[in-house]
Amino acid sequence: MKTNKLLVIIILLALFFTGCINDKKDTVKIGVIMPLTGPVAEPGTNANQGILLAIEQYNAFNEKKIELIIEDSKSNPKDGVAAMNKLVSANNVKLVIGDIMSSVFLACAPIAEKNKIVMISPGASNPSVRDAGDYIFRDYLSDDFDGKVMANYLYQNLNKKNVAIISVNNDYGNGVEKVFLENYNKLGGNVALQEKYEQGQTSFKSIMLKIKNSNPDVLYIVGNPSENGYIVKELKENNIKIPITGNLSFENEEFIKIAKNAFDSIIFSSPYFDLDSDKQFVKSFKDSYLKKYGKLPDIAAALGFDVANILIMALKNNGYDQVKVKDYLYLIKNYDGITGMTSFDENGDVMKDIFIKSIYRDTKIQKKKHIF
Numbered sequence: 001m002k003t004n005k006l007l008v009i010i011i012l013l014a015l016f017f018t019g020c021i022n023d024k025k026d027t028v029k030i031g032v033i034m035p036l037t038g039p040v041a042e043p044g045t046n047a048n049q050g051i052l053l054a055i056e057q058y059n060a061f062n063e064k065k066i067e068l069i070i071e072d073s074k075s076n077p078k079d080g081v082a083a084m085n086k087l088v089s090a091n092n093v094k095l096v097i098g099d100i101m102s103s104v105f106l107a108c109a110p111i112a113e114k115n116k117i118v119m120i121s122p123g124a125s126n127p128s129v130r131d132a133g134d135y136i137f138r139d140y141l142s143d144d145f146d147g148k149v150m151a152n153y154l155y156q157n158l159n160k161k162n163v164a165i166i167s168v169n170n171d172y173g174n175g176v177e178k179v180f181l182e183n184y185n186k187l188g189g190n191v192a193l194q195e196k197y198e199q200g201q202t203s204f205k206s207i208m209l210k211i212k213n214s215n216p217d218v219l220y221i222v223g224n225p226s227e228n229g230y231i232v233k234e235l236k237e238n239n240i241k242i243p244i245t246g247n248l249s250f251e252n253e254e255f256i257k258i259a260k261n262a263f264d265s266i267i268f269s270s271p272y273f274d275l276d277s278d279k280q281f282v283k284s285f286k287d288s289y290l291k292k293y294g295k296l297p298d299i300a301a302a303l304g305f306d307v308a309n310i311l312i313m314a315l316k317n318n319g320y321d322q323v324k325v326k327d328y329l330y331l332i333k334n335y336d337g338i339t340g341m342t343s344f345d346e347n348g349d350v351m352k353d354i355f356i357k358s359i360y361r362d363t364k365i366q367k368k369k370h371i372f
Contacts, residue, residue, distance in 0.1 A: 038075025050304030147179030168223035229258025272340035
């Protein structure tokens with residue numbers, strides 16, 4: 001009798017461990033590197049939440065499961081590289097989502113390329129990304145396009161011929177600034193002031209004085225949400241009344257929290273994102289995100305959701321062969337996602353639409369000028 005019981009236990013244990021092994025084989029690991037702490041933590045966390053939602057929805061209806069291994073870049077290239085090395089050596093991942101920061105993404109890209117790991121960013125915009133390697137992709141517009149659109153809009157649409165530009169001193173800020181200035185100068189515009197600030201900076205007294213002395217027609221700010229919030233707040237405190245323009249960060253919760261009531265309106269460029277779309281899958285995403293996280297999704301969340309679903313589609317269409325995902329991504333044309341149509345070119349660079357938006361004192365957004 002005891003022998004029979006022992007035999008049953010051995011068989012059950014064998015089945016259990018066999019099941020565990022099979023579960024492992026039925027799981028695809030995807031690494032995620034996001035700034036979950038540091039000055040870019042708010043959009044990084046939102047992007048991560050979009051990714052988590054997409055994977056949760058996939059896992060609920062598919063036998064083959066996806067496991068996310070999430071690492072915090074701390075908004076810093078050095079920590080991002082450490083996270084990337086861990087994902088490669090310890091976790092043996094073949095697919096990585098992130099980082100949204102150009103500086104972190106570009107620091108990690110050589111590791112991905114060397115190890116033939118597909119790496120796709122929901123936010124890196126520096127022009128250098130397109131030359132970062134055969135395995136490197138992004139679902140976010142290059143600064144080449146963003147900077148050019150805003151240069152044209154300021155000069156031709158707003159008739160602003162004398163600009164002061166303030167940009168964050170990192171790969172993202174430098175990339176946008178370079179392209180903007182090239183195009184603005186080509187149009188005949190004058191640069192009254194060109195200043196940089198450091199990531200994490202909260203006081204801008206010297207820059208305020210320089211703005212007053214330079215007397216520009218318009219201010220163009222390119223940077224992170226929190227720092228841009230403090231800049232706009234100090235403009236108000238110093239009674240500097242000048243039209244403010246800039247980048248996507250002005251639609252961010254962190255910016256609004258810091259700078260609310262410090263401005264009348266701000267014009268900024270943004271990739272396509274329309275939560276009011278009548279498309280059913282957009283409504284479903286909006287409702288699911290609100291239910292899960294208790295807030296409406298922003299564009300960072302939408303980009304994270306789109307990138308995760310693009311990788312899911314690539315995996316499913318290639319029999320979950322991660323080696324084939326890279327080649328498949330190059331073939332994607334007009335993928336209809338939450339952030340509009342997505343196509344990848346021969347460099348892994350994305351082609352998407354862009355909005356010119358305005359945010360007002362009551363934080364309402366007007367987004368009706370659509371530039372292709």
